[in-house]
Amino acid sequence: MPMMNIHTVAAEGGSVLFFDGMRYRVGPDSAGANPGPASYRRGGPLTVTDANLILGKLPVFPAVFGKNADLSLDSAKAKQLFLDLSKDIQRATGKHKSPEQIAEGFISIATENMANAIKKISVQKGYNVAEYTLCCYGAAGGQHACKVADSLGMQRVLLHPFAGVLSAYGMGLADFRLLKDKALEQAFDSLSYTQLEEMFAIMQALGKQEMLAKSSTHQSIEFMSTIRLRYLGTDTALAVTFADK
Known part of the structure; x- marks a missing residue:
């Protein structure tokens, strides 16, 4: 069956953020869409989305959260969880960091994870990524595309109008296939x-x-x-x- 060789990495808006006692970790676990990030008001864990939220990278978002789907992202909840994490980090390392510094650290790790995944299929195979355009997709793609491009030395980023719903849009356009088989086991x-x-x-x-x-x-x-x-x-x-x- 024809297929494409696609290299993936667990770094996206729902990637869970945590401190293992020594270093920051991003993923591979994901909060997904349900419960989603802590700011989704569903009791979810800290994620990359929450980090972008408290850093002011999500200033406008529809009020579709909460029990009645009429509330905005819960930035206060995200900030409180980062404050709690700050205390854990200080107890383990003796160093005090603000929630924003911690969030920025996690974003940097997520960015490098994405950039390294691209390097694995390009630079390590002899391609000069600076000559190519970075194609951005996914709901959180626009929040990281420029940093990933900077990390790779790329000058151009392609952001399609439907980039945020690429997976759903692709499924809608994809051919519907049905496979039926029958075992005969005879000469x-x-x-x-x-x-x-x-x-x-x-x-x-x-x-x-x-x-x-x-x-x-x-x-x-x-x-x-x-x-x-x-x-x-x-x-x-x-x-x-x-x-x-």
Whole structure:
């Protein structure tokens, strides 16, 4: 099956922030959308979003939080949790840091995590990233794109109007696929071409019914029929396209 080699890193708006007694840690755990960051008013943990909030990088946000979905982000809650974390850090290290200094430290770590992930697929393979454009996406992408670009020495950032909803938008545009299979486990020469045609016709009819039940359009339904064959005494199957006569 064709696929892309994509390198990912656990650093995003929902990445959980914590101090392990010696250093700041960002992720890999994520608060996700539910409960989400501490500022979402759902009892979530400190996250990258909370750090950006108390640093003043999220000045405008719709009032969609709280029990009645009519409250803004809870910056007071985020600030209090950073104050609590500041006390933990001071007890462990003897050094006092303000909530803003701590938040900035976490953001720097998140930025470097993102930049290092890009370096792994570019600089380490001989590409000069300064010659490329950094494509920014994700709800929190715009909050970090410039810092990541600076870290990599990149001069251009591409921010698409739909960057914040890229995953949802992509799913909406993606082709809907349905895979149906049938195990025969018999010698290929015992099957006639007509028998195979009949089997595929039945599977295609059932598949079409399922797709129409999940989608309102059938104008572009395409079928692909494949037989997986293996030599007698082997375990590796070879995919062969089954074509009409």
